[in-house]
Amino acid sequence: MRMNNFLLLPIIIPFFFGMILMFGQKNLKYQRTFALLGIGLALVSAIALLIKVKNDGIQKVTFGDWPVPYGITMVSDMVSALLVTTTLLITLFVVWYGFGSITKERERFFYYPGIMFILTGVNGAFTTGDIFNLFVFFEVLLMSSYLLIVLGGEKQQLMGSIKYILINVISSALFVITVAFLYSVVGTLNMADIAVKIGEIDQPGIVTVIAVLFLMVFGLKAAIFPLYFWLPTSYAAAPIPVLTLFGALLTKVGIYAITRTYTLFFVYDLSYTHDLLMALAIATIIAGCIGALAYFDVKLIIIYNIVIAVGVILFGVSQMNETALKGAMFYLIHDMLIKAALFMLIGIVIYITGTSDLRKMGGLMKKYPALGWFYLIAAFGLAGIPPLSGFVGKLLIVQGGFEAGSMWSSIFILASSLLVLLSVIRIFLYAFWGEEKETKGTVDKKVYTTLFVPTVLLVLITVAYGVGTEWLTPFMDDAAKLLNDPSIYIDAVMKED
């Protein structure tokens, strides 16, 4: 009995709803209801899938009933199931938040189909077990992200999106070239099969070249040093819900792809590939910290914090031991949640004050105490103050770093937390404390509630994520074991039904 199709539901449901949302684009009520319904259904299926993967191990299905290395395989392991679930959870809140924040013109012009298709792409990229198919899903999510970033057509948006599109077209071309290169060496596209063949051919030189090429391709998407230059200006151009979605999801797909390839394929020349990854991760953190402290624009401060987090997660991946990988998984999920929450919070701040410049804000604490405290909780969570969500991940990453003998870099990671804290506390000090300054627009109470409720719920989820570490540990253990030992993944995919 091959009812394993179940793992496709988190991909197919958003795809299907995206299609039916292309009809009736002027009917707002229909658009909003069906968008929420689609994401909700997909979320339910993703949670069911997560439980199934926990109980029964890795799930897989090969399209068209072809034998394994020949057909396109979709594989849902603990890593991808966790990421898919988090993705859908965040999107649910972002869409809800968008009801108060996105303009009606955008909503009427394929905003919701765009979100549905981006979900298809992101979930597909997390789930696929075929390297070329990974490229296809990258394209699906990129196409939809082009729509979302340019939608609205303001001047700043057009400037940001031209950069965004250009950089992604280049990286996609490089992606295909790299996959072709890899194919010419190993002669297969199935990721498990590639892992086996790379072990067999014993060609460390060329495999390392491919590893570095992949790092470039995915690094452009994940925004590692020195390839992150496009990210701040392009992301800052998008409206807040879109920015939230991009900031929380898109770079993480790049991180996932690096993690997957560097733990599954390129495990034979660790002293070169993983040391390179570590060096770049640290440089990424430094670059991110400089950016996060340099700007007075709240959007840019949080955007540079994405870059820092990318560095921290990849540092965990580069240590290549179970503790650090577990930390990386903890931190990855934490970062998706907390970044979404922070972007939503500063979105509210921008809505109230009518500006994103910190120097023009002040004294919000008097009128909006709840907003202020929730922002503080999220900021502490980001910096990793126990028992909030960032703590465990960072602790395990650093512990893994010590185990792997990377003493100084681990201490550096710890020290960087202080800079992260400083960068986000600056927003708190400037925007919430101090003299009350004159705000521009009037604040509609109803809109404020629509923005505030999903944001608070998401912040509470991050708190629960931090406090409930104990319950999440079994899931993360599975994910880390699987990343640390590629044979688990390979055996699960290559075995006959």
Place this chain on the structure above:
Amino acid sequence: MKTNDVILQFTAKIVFFIIFFFSIHIFMAGHYTPGGGFVGGLLTSSAIVLLVLAFDLKTVRTVLPFNYTYLTATGLLLALSTAAFPMFLGEPFFTHFFDYFDLPLLGKQSLHTAMLFDGGVYLVVVGVTMTIIQTIGEDE
């Protein structure tokens, strides 16, 4: 100045059908030989573009009153449902079925569910290409 394009318009009317039927042929040929939904769709849209060149967008829109966005969505739905319906039979996604049938006039032919998928691709390609061309064409 009004240009005289009687010859262009007259030829376009005939050539449109030649290209259109050829696109159907290419679509069908896609079963075993080069061709299929993608090329077929491109050919069909090129036929429509020829009409647009010979006449203008408004006239063509009255002749072919399709909403191309809906056409794209319909094509996607057709493709997805062809791919997804094996799931209800307990087979993996994208499993295709085929059999041989004796059809009137055509004799013994094989019919595949893959063709329905290809039909979806055809509609998507026509829909997307025409949306792009109309959008650019309208932008004065």
